[in-house]
Amino acid sequence: MDRKQKISAHFTLGELIRSATADRKGIDNLPPAEIIPKLKRLCEEVLEPIRSHYDIPFRPNSGYRSPGLNSEIGGSANSQHCLGEAVDIELHGVSNFELAQWVEQNLAYDQLILECYRQDEPTSGWVHISLKENSQANRKVALTYSKRKFLSGLVA
Numbered sequence: 001m002d003r004k005q006k007i008s009a010h011f012t013l014g015e016l017i018r019s020a021t022a023d024r025k026g027i028d029n030l031p032p033a034e035i036i037p038k039l040k041r042l043c044e045e046v047l048e049p050i051r052s053h054y055d056i057p058f059r060p061n062s063g064y065r066s067p068g069l070n071s072e073i074g075g076s077a078n079s080q081h082c083l084g085e086a087v088d089i090e091l092h093g094v095s096n097f098e099l100a101q102w103v104e105q106n107l108a109y110d111q112l113i114l115e116c117y118r119q120d121e122p123t124s125g126w127v128h129i130s131l132k133e134n135s136q137a138n139r140k141v142a143l144t145y146s147k148r149k150f151l152s153g154l155v156a
């Protein structure tokens with residue numbers, strides 16, 4: 001598996017599977033082959049439109065997580081990151097609330113979560129976006145996760 005392999009115009013496989021925690025703990029974070037088309041789909045339908053709208057280069061904070069990595073970082077047991085269906089992103093200099101709103105209004109998604117955002121610090125937190133393989137299965141649910149609670153919708 002070649003981490004440098006481009007899976008869309010601006011993103012490599014390595015950028016969708018990289019994890020400092022996995023490196024540090026010696027966890028194999030390589031995805032099974034059937035996950036790769038899903039990561040490619042996330043790139044083409046979520047990351048590339050964001051890249052082109054904002055014209056800001058970025059690397060996802062987190063994409064695919066192997067089960068071992070997911071439990072190491074305390075991720076939810078049914079995390080869509082483990083299915084290759086979710087990415088966490090933030091863009092340099094862009095408010096995560098604004099980014100989440102743009103995604104809500106412009107992209108197809110399954111779950112969109114504005115995570116750990118604080119109004120007094122616009123670049124705080126990150127945006128979690130998931131996409132189902134079958135677009136008809138997308139639930140189109142937007143949530144805010146703040147102070148260990150989920151709120152409905154995007155809340156600043």
Ligand SMILES: [Zn+2]
Binds near residue numbers: 081086087088128129
């Ligand atoms: Zn996430």
